[in-house]
Amino acid sequence: MNNEDLRTAADTVLSRLVGDPAARLRGDQWRAIEALVADRRRALVVQRTGWGKSAVYFVATALLRERGGGPTVIVSPLLALMRNQVEAAARAGIHARTINSSNPEEWSTVQAEIGAGTVDVLLVSPERLNNPDFRDNVLPELAAATGLLVVDEAHCISDWGHDFRPDYRRLRTMLADLPSGVPVLATTATANARVTADVAEQLGTGGHPSAPGSKEGEGALVLRGPLDRSSLSLSVLELPDAAHRLAWLAEHLDNLPGSGIIYTLTVAAAEEVTAYLRQRGHIVAPYTGKTENADRQQAEDDLLANRVKALVATSALGMGFDKPDLGFVVHLGSPASPIAYYQQVGRAGRGVEHAEVLLLPGKEDEAIWQYFASLAFPSEDQVRRTLDVLAAAGRPLSLPALEPLVELRRNRLETMLKVLDVDGAVRRVKGGWISTGEPWAYDSERYAWVSKQRSAEQEAMREYVRTTGCRMEFLRRQLDDEEAAPCGRCDNCAGGRFSAEVSGSSLDSARDELRRPGAEVEPRRMWPTGLSAVGITLKGRIPATEQASTGRALGRLSDIGWGNRLRPMLAPDAPDGPIPDDVAQAVVEVLADWAKGPGGWASKAPDAMPRPVGVVTMTSRAKPGLIHSLGARIADVGRLPLLGTIEYAPGHEPAHVPRSNSAQRLRVLDGALVLSPELSVALKAAEGPVLLVDDQTDTGWTLAVAARLLRRAGASAVLPLVLAVQG
CATH class of the missing domain: 3.40.50 (Rossmann fold)
Structure with missing residues (x-):
């Protein structure tokens, strides 16, 4: 099939996927698909949320499967998005299945379907990559049979990214085991030039982040587009205290377009806001790391069906939600990174002409940033102590067995071990963790640089609140978008759209709630x-x-x-x-x-x-x-x-x-x-x-x-x- 026929076939798959016979691929979407299907190359796509990155890998999957290719493996940290994507794939006649922490009862069935060749797409959460059974028994066979590997939210690979996840680094092993000629696609909506270069290196894709695309024979195709979202209108409203912010939400929530998301920085704040807004008659639902999986799924379904005005969410919702007509995103408290902020607000306005994005910063934000910063990579003494304990044990130690012997809490200990696993100093096996005995160096310079970068990001968020210039341009420049220009829509460009005034009764009610x-x-x-x-x-x-x-x-x-x-x-x-x-x-x-x-x-x-x-x-x-x-x-x-x-x-x-x-x-x-x-x-x-x-x-x-x-x-x-x- 020549490339013209391939393009026609690709557009046909796209029309089934989106339910529109007139749908046609964008230029860069086609360039990525052509590289994957015709040239069997590796591609890194950095494009704004809503650009259509998922269309690239679903269309490529359909075309590769028609040519006898193996199943596509999509590595994604987003359980909510996995559910959306299984449904989207079905519309294009693609049979998709998932293996993640929320469906362990289905794992054996899914693995059997993969063996039978009936699965077109397998979505895998990154922590599966380092599960001993999956890593040793499933992953080698999967890598051998894979027709296309997709790394979604690829900024998670990078230490310099706003959402680094050490499990993602396991992908290097999978890449090394892929047969020659298996195409690889990495996608993200939020990567500055440094992160883009690091992701390319981690994936072995090469290329240069500033290049519009590499030439034949020069490695990967890097497609980086402008990050403006013409539907988003950004605003910042500084209010005196938490009571004013709660009262403002209670009075103005119904005036925001459609349904949306209210982000908070902590679980406790999400619970407070949910309780108060419900008390004031608003239909909202909480979505946090403490929300049970069944309740999360119900909350997602209710928002998709517009049965709730908003989800009151922590970063647990983060990147992982796909609702094209989401009308607003409000942040009650400022995230510590403009890149993370752009990622979250990018959930809004994907399929509507206008969406409101509003930041209500709080005095407590800085203290919360400091708390999360304290959970950074442990000191060298703590790491060495852990390595010594594992070496002396002479057997695998589970987290509960290892935890009493080191001064680290469970989550922080597990994250550290995952990094050490990637670095080759420890290995996760059945029964726990073992020392490999390999030499390991504490990269203090790198960790110090990451800490310095986090501080710079915090200062950038303070500047975002203070700036009198275009807010969208500011965020785009933080992401090294060379096409950044004034948007003409934000409160600084077009004038403020929100009054800071709240009624006395609402303010009294909010104060009473917060004083309770x-x-x-x-x-x-x-x-x-x-x-x-x-x-x-x-x-x-x-x-x-x-x-x-x-x-x-x-x-x-x-x-x-x-x-x-x-x-x-x-x-x-x-x-x-x-x-x-x-x-x-x-x-x-x-x-x-x-x-x-x-x-x-x-x-x-x-x-x-x-x-x-x-x-x-x-x-x-x-x-x-x-x-x-x-x-x-x-x-x-x-x-x-x-x-x-x-x-x-x-x-x-x-x-x-x-x-x-x-x-x-x-x-x-x-x-x-x-x-x-x-x-x-x-x-x-x-x-x-x-x-x-x-x-x-x-x-x-x-x-x-x-x-x-x-x-x-x-x-x-x-x-x-x-x-x-x-x-």
Whole structure:
């Protein structure tokens, strides 16, 4: 078939895919398909969201399958988009299947279908690439049979990208195992010149990011187009505080076009915003990393069908949603990177002429950026310690077995191991992780550069808010778009479209919502596994007679209500001092609601807990005055005795209690906390529940260890009461 006939066949497939007999491929879409199908080359496509990158690989798949090619393998991190793409493929007569974390019950069936040759497209999540069974048993056969490899959201490969994922680096192995002549397509909507060059290198595609396309015989075809989205109208609205932002949303949400997405920076904020907007009569649904998979799918379906006005989402929705008529994207809080921001706003306006994009920055944004920055690649000492532990073990160690031996939390430890796996220093096998014994160098210069780049991106987001120039041009320049020019549509180009005014009633309602104190503090009920590795004999379930009860906190540090008030007060460098009156009064309100609630000591329930008989405070190196004054205020208001303080044993006061994993935290706490003789006597005499007061809780283990001491000393129940819950 000559290229003219191939073009005709490609347009025919496209018309089936989009349901439009008149549909024709764009010039660069055809150039990419021609390179993949006719020339069996590798191509890197950097084009804006909505340009039609998925059309390239679906059309190429259909043409290659007609010529006897094997199935297309699409590696994508986007579970939501996978569901969209399975449906889209079916419209073009392409049978697509997925293997990802949400459908393990289907894996064996899918693998059998692949073996039978009935699958045209297999969508695989990147973490599958380093699953031992998949990597060793499925991947080699799949690589041998693959007709086309597609790397979607390819910026995830790059350390310099805004969404680096170490699992993606496994693709180098798959590329090396591909038979000669198998075409490869990498796609992304958000890659600046540095990321584009790095992705090309990682994929072995070569080429230069500034080139419009390489010549025959010079490696990959690199297609990089302008990133303007003519449907998007960008705006920034700076409001005084979180209450104004909530009130603005409640009053103006119905005026935004169609249905859309409201992004927040934290799970707690998403939950707050969802609850408040529902209270004000808006039909919205949450979508976060804590949302169950079935609820996520329902939320996606409801938005696609316009049954909800908006999803209130964290970056868990991120790149992975395809709704062409999405009418707006609002950010309640600024992302830390203009590239990540452009990626998220690119969900809007793909199939409509006009979509609103609005940023409502908050004062808490910077603190949230700092928190996520603290989760960067661990220090060299922590990495070396992990490698030494694995080398000494002489056998595979699972994450739960390894975690007690290093000062890293589970998610951070797993990410580090994946990077080390890519670098060849460790390997994931059945049963856990092993050391390969290969030499490994800590690339401090690279990690420092990445950190510096993150700081530069944060400054760029501050500048985006401040700029008086074109906002779309600003974002395009951040992505090294050489065709960037004023858009004529944003608030700086065309004038502001949104008033900052909100009614007094809405503002009062939002303030009341954000001032509403109280969050539950779930107690620890099981000791973590692997404590024997750090010399602690505790294991299994914590006896009911030694557990804390469900406690209360004034708020979460990550929320936009009390979190904004508590965060600066509890910061490590904040001065110690008596509890402020407004905070103390809010804690009293929490106590009053707690007492009257189900099972509370002031409720009429037959199983109501007896009234607390006293107050016990926790010792603190950083905030002793704050905690003592809080305990004293509670005791005074409740007419309860202040029984005493749980102290550190002499010689056991830690320089710091590591905010790492549970086992390491317990290692420091074990034997370190004691009750004074006076407190022990007071507890036995009191014979009842006690309130245990602290400034904040993170892992919950300090409260658990303290509660165990108090219960053993005679307290019939321990009711933790803290100002803030971390996270």
